[in-house]
Amino acid sequence: MVLIFNQNREFDIIAIGRACIDLNANEYNRPMEETMTFTKYVGGSPANIAIGSSKLGLKAGFIGKIPQDQHGRFIKQYMSEKGVDTSNMVFDTEGRKAGLAFTEILSPSECSILMYRDHVADLYLEPSEVNEDYIKNTKILLVSGTALALSPSREAVFKAISLAKKHAVKVVFELDYRPYTWHSQVETSIYYSLVAQLSNVVIGTRDEYDVMENLATPGNNDDTVKHLFAHDAELVVIKHGVDGSYAYEPNGATYHGQAYKTQVLKTFGAGDSYASAFLYAIVNGKDYETALKYGSASASIVVSKHSSSEAMPTVQDIEDLIKDRS
Amino acid sequence: MVLIFNQNREFDIIAIGRACIDLNANEYNRPMEETMTFTKYVGGSPANIAIGSSKLGLKAGFIGKIPQDQHGRFIKQYMSEKGVDTSNMVFDTEGRKAGLAFTEILSPSECSILMYRDHVADLYLEPSEVNEDYIKNTKILLVSGTALALSPSREAVFKAISLAKKHAVKVVFELDYRPYTWHSQVETSIYYSLVAQLSNVVIGTRDEYDVMENLATPGNNDDTVKHLFAHDAELVVIKHGVDGSYAYEPNGATYHGQAYKTQVLKTFGAGDSYASAFLYAIVNGKDYETALKYGSASASIVVSKHSSSEAMPTVQDIEDLIKDRS
Amino acid sequence: MVLIFNQNREFDIIAIGRACIDLNANEYNRPMEETMTFTKYVGGSPANIAIGSSKLGLKAGFIGKIPQDQHGRFIKQYMSEKGVDTSNMVFDTEGRKAGLAFTEILSPSECSILMYRDHVADLYLEPSEVNEDYIKNTKILLVSGTALALSPSREAVFKAISLAKKHAVKVVFELDYRPYTWHSQVETSIYYSLVAQLSNVVIGTRDEYDVMENLATPGNNDDTVKHLFAHDAELVVIKHGVDGSYAYEPNGATYHGQAYKTQVLKTFGAGDSYASAFLYAIVNGKDYETALKYGSASASIVVSKHSSSEAMPTVQDIEDLIKDRS
């Protein structure tokens, strides 16, 4: 099966949530204490997905709040240059700052992030800053889980979902779980469940679904999808790292996509590039089996490079890699 | 039609939300500046409904957080004496206080409340303090809208609703809108809509539904019920003050109940006594037309007396009034 | 010796700090859980001192912030009726409330208070709301320690002290220590020390001086006064409960005043009535020995009555009691 999108929409995808700054270590394979210089990139899961989608040829837009400072202006300008519509990115008027992520690459498999997320502008997006006319003009509304972590951003997302459902826009929920900002895993579980029940497509890692289900030990995919298909879900994607990813349909059909091995530089950005390419594929009517390959190939490319946003691949890059490995 | 409840349940109704202190002016029909003494009562909509239901003979329980002080102990003791199960009322351990409502009765039709609601214990109920074993033992979970106003009480309510639905407990949502505490009416509208969509029975005044729908001008009942019946609602009650109240069913059936005139002392407590008696009636298998009469009669009795909780009528009081007026 | 005040001043005393509401149990000698009615009075140490001073014939004024509600208007009107100038009492514009003190009288010697002090209006007095023209027109600026507990009230008091010193107004510091609101006793100690070093007269109980000196075990008066006389102090009063009170001068002179026994109803209000009468005496040029008697007599009268503010004695009451007991 394929997902049916409304065709007469100006945008293929509009993402809502955070657009931030990544400061990536220039000297790596060492503790950050020994890193002396950093390179600046746009970051944040939904911003990366919008940028990645745009680079693949989708018409992408973004709803979010950015600081009225040098970092905020850089974010808007960069996204605009990459083809993302920034007309619904609003400047914060209270002096709030952009979120920062200093990346530490101890080794290709040991990466960590030093986060600055206190009072960041993106979490102060107001419901009143979400416009119905914008949302009704897209095929997909992409919701990032981190945007649910705090009010008023949480309510802005609920409003956006409500408008999307009113106008038959497909709601895609990328779980994108980051423990900072949340008060507790129980709180995360409550809001992830509410949003997942309202979403048409849910994408996340098995670990992230465990958070959504508030499980102490790993859950199983059958239980997860059974619960979601009792509500509005039409497609559920569960990622299992090196074991590849699975797509589930309400009719019981299941698809498996392998992971593509690569020379890993760092693990950041894998999920965002996966989502961009997977959504590109389904918007373009490709079957789910192919979409899983696109996602995996795109992730494989980004983890071999220094940034998350700047490294987003082209369709050609993705198709070349899939052909090479088949 | 009648609502079908699970019969093998220990409790008829468990209410979740605030239990507070009312300080009612002893000298009234004057500004509060000239009131020199106050009488103390238990107050708070869901506490009043639990007390009122218990007085009518329902087996009632309560989930809420109360202060570890003289007011908190009074609340628990009073509710227990009135027959309400208080085993799931937890004491706050952070020094938070009971909400206070100083009532001002300028005239029977001009009443106002001076509220103390900053950092009150009831809004700090945690999801972890909501017990599945308790909820699965009731026919009705009564949710008060004010408990949605702030975290973590908001999340505790979402958890309670989720548990209720898991165990086929009917969720009754009493809108109980109080502007204080809420950041904005848009925020109220978002959470009222989410909860109303999950509820089996919704009860409120027309004004409260307008808040839920975020309307600037009064909405109409047909639109309201059409939206709710597209989700989980089985019964919608809309109150129109002196014009009486309406009950709506998904099958299109509509019932109207008149308001009973009385010698009004103050307007407080009308909604809580209405809900107690209406729910008493439907739990006891009475038809909706009769249930509307019970609600109106109960409200009529309470507005003629000094308190909200202490003044809750008996079944005999209600039936006598209905007989008198028919 | 006597303290020399500037004579050409409109006011004898201007107090700065909180004016609140006391709700005194009408049914007492029992736990508050069993108290069903409360009587409303104006309360708060500096408000009580202003009222008490005014009743004794001093020209008193007040600087403070009160809520724009029924309680705030009652406070202002009551103080005005008692002769206190309220021209510099400002209404809060942010919806903050009056502090509340529910008094519990378990027995004459076991009294406790249930306090509502979260976000109370009085602690939000701003430095910009302290007027130089007002302060330069008084003999005494009375500072209450509780007004130092939180910003911006803390800074408003520092500004008032700075203006008082600029205009040769005597600064009287009533320690008035209440543990609530303060983050820690160390914090209290730091600000009490800063203010005591700037004050001309310091009045408190031995326990309160121990808090100021951050002592774990009781300190001794000689150390206390030695430290204060190294700064701006001209007079230090230390109260020892039933053992009476002491006044110290920089020249080494020490005076002792006995406590007057009475039929105690409750312990509240003793310190405020003491300060009113002591200051009345020294403003009227009485010697310190006499002033100590006035303080003790006034305290003795108030603890035998139901309220703190309303019970403030007249000069005749005080002088009668002193004559009776001598």
Added chain:
Amino acid sequence: MVLIFNQNREFDIIAIGRACIDLNANEYNRPMEETMTFTKYVGGSPANIAIGSSKLGLKAGFIGKIPQDQHGRFIKQYMSEKGVDTSNMVFDTEGRKAGLAFTEILSPSECSILMYRDHVADLYLEPSEVNEDYIKNTKILLVSGTALALSPSREAVFKAISLAKKHAVKVVFELDYRPYTWHSQVETSIYYSLVAQLSNVVIGTRDEYDVMENLATPGNNDDTVKHLFAHDAELVVIKHGVDGSYAYEPNGATYHGQAYKTQVLKTFGAGDSYASAFLYAIVNGKDYETALKYGSASASIVVSKHSSSEAMPTVQDIEDLIKDRS
């Protein structure tokens, strides 16, 4: 005259306040939006002064709170390597972060800073983390004005000053005014005045003294020093940018030091390098005229280089420049 220091002290100078991270633009003379890489340095006025003093040969220590993360560990390690005693730098246990300063160099004379100061670790230093045994072992306690901006750091500084005065340690107050964090200029003025009145040496720019005096238009030095000499001050230094700096003594003696012109890269770090060298000079018994030259020369060297901390000069650098220009 010269300032007399206690000689039998282990430390020459202990600074209290913030130690942070500077992220200096590698590509400059352009808006920060166009800067793609940043170099990391230790920053923060008192940290820079401790590092600068140590490099000049003083025995320096530091009291402050740093994050328990990669940035915090880098700060501690770097300062330790530069000879600063870090035994009294405590790690934050609440997940707070290091302050960040992204520097923008539009042109040598147009520099700005993008600050991250929300909930930074340094402002959470507790009074209990200030040790009497440490402070009594130094000649100078250097207090940075920014450490007064918020509680509990504010109280930690008051405690440190109180301990310094108890042990005859000279308190040097570097005004170091940064508008962020402060609620208002009135608040700044109140605390700057309290601390300046307790200090032996006060150092700042004319602009900073205007903030301390809460002046709308520039004040004059004579008024400033007259006020300070009425309290504990023994030496007041007022800097006038390109017009050089002035040192004032209570006896009326005034000294003027010229500014040394240089090829300016950026203006950051000038004040910190000035203070380091000035204090080095007076600790070493040089007269005030010479000390002013040391300060100016040191500032001149740092503004011609990329960092504030790493660029701190040696005594040889300073003396060479003074000789060159005389």
